[in-house]
Amino acid sequence: MSTDPDLLYSEEEEALRAAVRDLLTDHCDAAGVLARAETDTPYDPALWKSLADGMGLAGLLVPEEWGGQGATHREAAVVLEELGRFVAPVPYLTSAVVATEALLACAGEGTGGTGEAGEIEAAVGLLARLASGRTIGVLAVPLHLGADAAHPAVRVENGALHGEVTGVADAAVADVLLVPAQDGALYAVDAGDATVTPQVSLDLTRPLAAVALDGARASRLGRAESAVRRALRAAAGLLASEQLGIADWALTETVAYLKERKQFNRPVGGFQALKHRLAQVWLEVVHLRAAARAAADALATGEDTDVTTAVAQAYAAPAAVHAVEEALQLHGGIGMTWEHPVHLYLKRAKADSIAYGTAGAHREALAALVDLRPPA
Amino acid sequence: MTDRPLDAAGLRRRTAELLAAHPPAETSRLDFLRARFDAGLAWVHYPEGLGGLGAPRSLQAVVDAELEAAGAPDNDPRRIGIGLGMAAPTILRFGTDEQKRRYLKPLWTGEEVWCQLFSEPGAGSDLAALGTRAVRDGDDWVVNGQKVWTSSAHLARWAILIARTDPDVPKHQGITYFICDMTDPGVEVRPLRQITGEAEFNEVFLTDVRIPDARRLGEVGDGWRVAQTTLMNERVSIGGMRLPREGGMIGPVARTWRERPELRTHDLHQRLLKLWVEAEVARFTGERLRQQLAAGQPGPEGSTAKLTFARLNQEISGLEVELRGAEGLLYDDWTMRRPELVDFTGRDAGYRYLRAKGNSIEGGTSEVLLNIVAERVLGLPPEPRTDKDVAWKDLAR
Secondary structure (H helix, E strand, O other), rough: OOOOOOOOOOOOHHHHHHHHHHHHHHHHHHHHHHHHHOOOOOOOOOHHHHHHHHHHHOOOOOOHHHHHOOHHHHHHHHHHHHHHHOOOOOOOHHHHHHHHHHHHHHOOOOOOOOOOOOHHHHHHHHHHHHHHHHOEEEEEOOOOOOOOOOOOOOOEEEOEEEEEEEEOOOOOHEEEEEEOOOEEEEEEHHHHHOOEEEOOOOOOOOOOEEEEEEEEOOEEEHHHHHHHHHHHHHHHHHHHHHHHHHHHHHHHHHHHHHHEEEOOEEHHOOHHHHHHHHHHHHHHHHHHHHHHHHHHHHHHHHOOHHHHHHHHHHHHHHHHHHHHHHHHHHHHHHHHHHOOOOHHHHHHHHHHOOOOOOOHHHHHHHHOOOOOOOOO | OOOOOOOOOHHHHHHHHHHHOOOOHHHOHHHHHHHHOOOOOOOOOOOOOEEEOOHHHHHHHHHHHHHHHHOOOOOOOOOOOOHHHHHHHHHHHOOOOOHHHHHHHHHHHHOEEEEEEOOOOOEEEOHHHOOOOOEEEOEEEEEEEEEEEEEEOOOOOEEEEEEOOOOOOOOOOOOEEEEOOOOOOEEEEEEEEOOOOOOOOEEEEEEEEEEEHHEOOOOOOOHHHHHHHHHHHHHHOEEEEEEEEOOOOOHHHHHHHHHHHHOHHHHHHHHHHHHHHHHHHHHHHHHHHHHHHHOOOOOOOOOHHHHHHHHHHHHHHHHHHOOHHHHOOOOOOOOOOOOOOOOOOOOHHHHHHHEEEEEEOOOHHHHHHHHHHHHHHHOHHHHHHHHOOOOOOHHHO
16 A cells, blocks of 8 residues: 555645535434325435536536536545435436436546447446536446446347346436446446336335336446446445444434433433444544444545445444444333434335345455455 | 644654664663653653654654664563553653653663552552551651552562542542552562463562652642543553554464364364454454554443453463363463563463453453443443442442
């Protein structure tokens, strides 16, 4: 390793965090998110417009010459921390990170592109639309897939796509689907040309959908494999920041509640059995923050990225789930109610622990990356 | 003064002058160290005349790098860690001018080793309950009691000692801080053999030890506050090392895993990978803490280092014993020794496993540290106290 990763937040990153948090505090309260979750529009289009278009956050990862902000994964990670803290029902991770990364690979950022000139042009054009926030793009692979897993691919016949992909996060709000096909290419399909059917999902705030293609018109963007791999690696690395936001919410909320809640004539937060459990969660949040920062920095610099993102996700997934499970238990009966928001966080944390590869899948990847091989 | 060498360039110049006047190749180790102290390059953040130059602490690295490159001897800091890390900052803050002049130089050069007489058989986590008595007799104090967990006591010339001078007031108020001469006839040091077989620590019995009042640090009855300086510096020095990947306890087990494929099982593989990840994240956490300190944003994360390091050391070394299978049933050597240095990763897996058990006890148990996190960081209600307003002599024991 040539240099140490920068694990702090810069002043600009803290200012970005404050701006995002202010917006979410005003426009993304838990009661509203919960009420929306059971309607036909679990997503919040007005919030998305403010974040993506108003604040320009959809284009953070896109270079300025392609219509974006020319920022890095470090800034996107800060946005995801805050979105996780509010379980915000917006397609930021799926559109502004995953689909955007896939398009950046096709457009040739850093590598020179993987397709014909026309394809590169199409990818660049789509990038600008996604960066503006006015178009939502979604990579049509199941949410549980990690960067090392084989992804499904649809049939290509006469330039049209046929097949079905299930478990695609945020597909229900997508304007454009990025679809890997059996010819090894990644295609763009207008959502209007696909049948998108919402699936009843564990995570109420990032629901899945099935995408069916029956002769859908499609335009080639470049090679699928490298694009999908890059997209899913960035997703796993930056998901750690979302998980940090979730865990930090769970800790903060639970500490505040246990200072107020009284049983046996004293605040229950004074019982040592509970204090130790919260101290343990705090410890894990501190570690999660370092791991998430390391992953964001590694994605930004390209240094040691495979190992650092795998380490971050292998740590973050169980840590976030643990933080929210502790929050539920320590809230007692109220934590079990539909009315209290902790279940939104539990569902998100549990779904996140499967998204983009489980902790186990990331540990398996590490076994090869750091030469700790399994038994023969 | 116009050329006050507070910047890196000034320190480099001073270091070059020291090296020119005392070429390491032609100077005895001790003479060089003494000259370095006198040049203010021992610990540059200390005051002038006491081994420093009143420079920022961060600039010490500049001096150390220059001296290392020139092949100059160092003061073997691991051998005199208690003196450097605990006694010196306390003497600097609370000592009289005479005490600072007398003790700091030989402490820093290593001519005089220091140990710490704090813990007692009846005062571990509740250190303030200590019962070693110091009674005033003319210009002296007469000390009687028993101390424990004293590393380096058998090598030490001096000890920092806290003792009870007033049993009639609540426990925190009746303590006084002293410098104890370990060569006094009333001081008896007995090795305390540990589960590893060796005796890294000692018990120290104090019988009618006479300490001149001139060796008191701070005011009579103010010893608990003085001791806070010592203990704060202990926490800072624990877990502050910068490590490369696989630099800690995970290193030996990862190497064994790679070199000995015949030992591998699926169960061990899963556990190893999990611990490897945790060790790497702990390393990032330590690195982040250092970056925060360097940027002048110290956070409460410091409290995590020892908690994490204790648990990981224990789990990793336990895994390694298991990984070794039949060899894990053997032990390198149970011979009773009194080592000068403690090396947690030294010796075989069995030793590492047994020694690591102490990591969650020494320097504050993990349970007490979790209380500290819960109360001072998270602001949760403190443990109920029944001892605050009770005279020490009336406490349950």
